[in-house]
Amino acid sequence: MGDMFLGLDSSTQSLSAVLIDLASRTVVGTGAVGFDEDLPSYGTTNGVVRDPDDPGTVHGHPKQWLDALDLLFVRLRDQGAPLGEIRAISGSGQQHGSVYLRHGIEERLAALDPAKGLAANLDGVFSRATAPVWMDSSTSAQCAEIAEAMGGPLAVAEATGSVPFERFTGPQIRKFSQQEPEAYRETARIALVSSFMASVLAGRLAPIDPGDGAGMNLMDIRTRDWHPEALAATAPDLQARLPRLAPSWTVVDRVHRYFAVKHGVNPDARVVAWSGDNPCSVIGLGLVEPGMTAISLGTSDPCFGTMAECRTDPRGEGHVFGSPTGDYMTLICFKNGSLARERVRDAYGLDWAGFSAALHDTPPGNEGRLMLPWFEPEIVPKVLRPGVHRFDLDEADAAANCRAVVEGQMMAMRNHSEWMGARPQRVFATGGASANPEILQVMADVMGCPVHRFEVSNSAALGAALRAAHAHFLAEGTERPWPGVVAGFTDPVPGSEIRPRPEATQVYDYLVMKHAQFERDTLARLGD
Numbered sequence: 001m002g003d004m005f006l007g008l009d010s011s012t013q014s015l016s017a018v019l020i021d022l023a024s025r026t027v028v029g030t031g032a033v034g035f036d037e038d039l040p041s042y043g044t045t046n047g048v049v050r051d052p053d054d055p056g057t058v059h060g061h062p063k064q065w066l067d068a069l070d071l072l073f074v075r076l077r078d079q080g081a082p083l084g085e086i087r088a089i090s091g092s093g094q095q096h097g098s099v100y101l102r103h104g105i106e107e108r109l110a111a112l113d114p115a116k117g118l119a120a121n122l123d124g125v126f127s128r129a130t131a132p133v134w135m136d137s138s139t140s141a142q143c144a145e146i147a148e149a150m151g152g153p154l155a156v157a158e159a160t161g162s163v164p165f166e167r168f169t170g171p172q173i174r175k176f177s178q179q180e181p182e183a184y185r186e187t188a189r190i191a192l193v194s195s196f197m198a199s200v201l202a203g204r205l206a207p208i209d210p211g212d213g214a215g216m217n218l219m220d221i222r223t224r225d226w227h228p229e230a231l232a233a234t235a236p237d238l239q240a241r242l243p244r245l246a247p248s249w250t251v252v253d254r255v256h257r258y259f260a261v262k263h264g265v266n267p268d269a270r271v272v273a274w275s276g277d278n279p280c281s282v283i284g285l286g287l288v289e290p291g292m293t294a295i296s297l298g299t300s301d302p303c304f305g306t307m308a309e310c311r312t313d314p315r316g317e318g319h320v321f322g323s324p325t326g327d328y329m330t331l332i333c334f335k336n337g338s339l340a341r342e343r344v345r346d347a348y349g350l351d352w353a354g355f356s357a358a359l360h361d362t363p364p365g366n367e368g369r370l371m372l373p374w375f376e377p378e379i380v381p382k383v384l385r386p387g388v389h390r391f392d393l394d395e396a397d398a399a400a401n402c403r404a405v406v407e408g409q410m411m412a413m414r415n416h417s418e419w420m421g422a423r424p425q426r427v428f429a430t431g432g433a434s435a436n437p438e439i440l441q442v443m444a445d446v447m448g449c450p451v452h453r454f455e456v457s458n459s460a461a462l463g464a465a466l467r468a469a470h471a472h473f474l475a476e477g478t479e480r481p482w483p484g485v486v487a488g489f490t491d492p493v494p495g496s497e498i499r500p501r502p503e504a505t506q507v508y509d510y511l512v513m514k515h516a517q518f519e520r521d522t523l524a525r526l527g528d
């Protein structure tokens, strides 16, 4: 029997799978079910439904996720994936989303019947038919109330790793308990997307891990236990409704016989606690040792880091989650990532080759010209009113504007990740724009360290499969250190290293201070 491990990713728009063979270090199967296209009866658009009267309310359908799980196994089996050889399964869930379950849920999970589908098996267990997900921004009032009760937003960040955010689970639970008190009373258990899916696979309630638990504003980020004050500030009798918190490598149980009988999964396969998509990506990108940093150049340019000790962001912009390795991970993400680069490119009628040429033909530091590219309201720093701000920069100068948008983004990343502590020694770049060496050269010069390119697709599902492998060997008593587990799956593209140029880094060591000052002045002027 091979060393097969399955990683699932229950994300906003799809459920996908990566099956790996650890012995040969290969991906032996992948599969996906798209919520809108494959399961249209739920009426989702991009995996979610919006309340027409309140577009800030954005929910997903737990039953659709169950249908997707059945369909995904059918698809994997039809492809000939060796499901009978799987030793362990873990998964990644979109973070923050919550599933509300009635009394009797344990018995219903234990009694899954292969003669019916999962959705039919679990019909009637939901005390809330839909699940608020991370795109929901309808809980500003509850965030303010929680902050007030706990001594202000930064006190919440110090306690739980993040200031109260609308999409975080605690504020979402508070809103439900206030607006639907009867349904809240009928709720015996509240699961995250991750722990819900793990519960179904194992046929018993699964714990929440510190990676995803940190996205709730309810977990003490240091002790990794429920935070009594945060629970009290959120909703009545909340602790009794939450599952236990347990390390990311916890084995929940063997897979429920439903999956063995119906889908041919190895009946001895272990189900390992699921985590959030960002914590799983940390593993799938190979960030298994403290001090490693990755930047995914895409929609929101998330910047991930790992750290051994817990440090929270004094400005309240970034997040600290538990890393599935047992360390901590940091996350900051922006609104003006790839979109801002595209806006500048398009404003001057360039293609990417032209944009790269502009970067190549302009000097590092742009002769002191600066841009704050806030085409959209920004998350880091928090900017409510969009607007592009230029310092000494002529809007008509195409090349200088191309350099200014990339430098502005990289300097913001460097300045706003300073709270994480040590400067990165190496940065791993992934995402669409990482294919552009000129952009990576700016990144290396600003960060003052080498940048390596990665080509991992679906880092969350891959990370989940690697976590399954790590936990399996630990449970067998044959623990394998993390670097050995991820080796061969998360290596940078050979020859992709881009080194910083010392004379350029010297320019940026000064310019980042000027950038920070320009940002402060602009924010003061805007009154944000």
Ligand code: XUL
Binding pocket: 011, 012, 093, 094, 095, 096, 134, 167, 215, 276, 277, 278
């Ligand atoms: C992180 C966040 C998103 C979701 C996406 O805080 O809200 O990255 O996890 O699935």
